[in-house]
Amino acid sequence: MPSHTFQPSAPLTGRLRVPGDKSISHRALMFAGLAVGQSRITGLLEGEDVLATAAAMRQLGARIERSEDGTWIVDGAGVGSLLEPKQALDMGNSGTSTRLMMGLLASHAISATFIGDASLSGRPMNRVIDPLSQMGATFEASPGGTLPCMLRGASPAVPITYRLPVASAQVKSAVLLAGLNTPGITRVIEPAPTRDHTERMLTGFGAKLEVTEDNGERVIAIHGEADLKPMDVVVPGDPSSAAFFIVAASIVPGSDLVIENVGLNPTRAGIVTVLRQMGADIEELSPREVGGEPVADLRVRHARLKGVDVDPAIVPSMVDEFPVLFVAAALAEGTTRTTGLEELRVKESDRISVMAEALTLAGARVEEQEDGLTIHGTGGEPLHGTPDSASVATRLDHRIAMSMAVSGLVSRDGVRLDDIAPIATSFPSFIDLLENATS
Incomplete structure (x- = not known):
């Protein structure tokens, strides 16, 4: 030490x-990994948390390489075409990677086990497990809803309208990502606005997404079975x-x-x-x-x-x-x-x-x-x-x-x-x- x-x-x-930006770096790798075709990412944060996201996306079938000038080149696997990982997905210290990746996999017919370091393994995941279970995914978590946690995705998953009990961009993003491969429209109701990188970037990658106001609350609707197109991302x-x-x-x-x-x-x-x-x-x-x-x-x-x-x-x-x-x-x-x-x-x-x-x-x-x-x-x-x-x-x-x-x-x-x-x-x-x- x-x-x-x-x-x-x-x-x-x-x-x-x-x-x-860490939040944008995680999402750029995930969404490029879900697009069909080649995306280029410049300015990516190369910290351990983001590298854990890159490693997980590789296990799911995306091709991700870093060129000598620091540009990251991602050939996506496509929504609905992810591979079942051969070993546990090690998320290191990254709560963002874990919660978003659980959403990503919840609507694919694959099983995956999430593990992390001592700090991450003490952090509760129930806030994403609850809505993703409503969509049809099943989870076997450690006591208190912590890692290690095994997820079995649902295919087809069920679209839901989910009101966030606490303001959390990670929970919102997990539900929206699950909605990408879910037939129909999945909605998240946000009592207080949280960071909106997911909405901005998914729109850029070609997802059909609407944000409306209802009684002062934001309602984000995503249309399922999306086809994401590659794009170049400057972080x-x-x-x-x-x-x-x-x-x-x-x-x-x-x-x-x-x-x-x-x-x-x-x-x-x-x-x-x-x-x-x-x-x-x-x-x-x-x-x-x-x-x-x-x-x-x-x-x-x-x-x-x-x-x-x-x-x-x-x-x-x-x-x-x-x-x-x-x-x-x-x-x-x-x-x-x-x-x-x-x-x-x-x-x-x-x-x-x-x-x-x-x-x-x-x-x-x-x-x-x-x-x-x-x-x-x-x-x-x-x-x-x-x-x-x-x-x-x-x-x-x-x-x-x-x-x-x-x-x-x-x-x-x-x-x-x-x-x-x-x-x-x-x-x-x-x-x-x-x-x-x-x-």
Whole structure:
């Protein structure tokens, strides 16, 4: 387990480019693997989670190769023509891959066993097992609805109208993907909007999909037995990865940093909205649209942040960014209150209690509630942690590790992390980019 201490930092300056969006990378590989013909994907995030999706799609019959210039070339197997995998599908640490892949296979007449690492094997899958069972798939999961889990797909599956009990892009996407090979129309009713990459990209690949409003709720309808056509996908930079640098440049005095090619899909960019409410200086340069997704270069300059009460309605558009927002709040002037974050307790770790413990160790004043944190900021003064050599426990969680790395940049004596290996699951180049920006 490699530990690492992140020291007080010089300003972040220059330009950098974060890796491709993780959510879009997973979907690009899956949908290209379901199309008939050859698709090309540029800007793909090459972290372990996305590589697990590529490996699974290969087992299902798609041909996927990476060319020397970093373009990924996918020859799809076709909806309805997937092969039964010869061995278990190892999803590593990736909850997204697992839940979407379960949806994909639920309407194909094949069996597959899903396995994952220790962290993923503790995460509940019932939220996708329930609707997919209604469509006719059967599951044999481990206690608590966890992995290992065996799935037997239904053919033909039964179209359903499913109201999401909680806002979840993964559950929505799983049901829509199952609907691709289900005769008739499968509908998902969304009480609160979640990230819409699946809808945007499936439309691009030629699926017949309609989004309507009914009593203020989104209804997404997909027409089954779809024929997907190949397309070229340009993956924008991941806003979740950019968030660490947006916060770092906001809280390290003297910083003036440009982060290129950041995806600003409104269902994902909640972190930018909240930081601006806190007084962050974030400028959008050359806004444009790439592959149906809004993109811009972000210029971020150091600013004095003020505490805010974060509107729980924005939670779905920044659920993964709360750990690093907590760091920004710890340096702000006044108090930041967050509520409606129950979902964070079932992520790669319990992100509410782990961040409360980590930030307290680093010297922040934090109160933990059932559904969020209250953070009393330092008003810009460096964090002053415990003087002993206690190191922050990252609990195999990449976002905890990167968030606390950012806190080290604005600490008096540095912040030591017990293990930085998990960072590779989503952002292998994180430490190199951080060192380049601060040197």
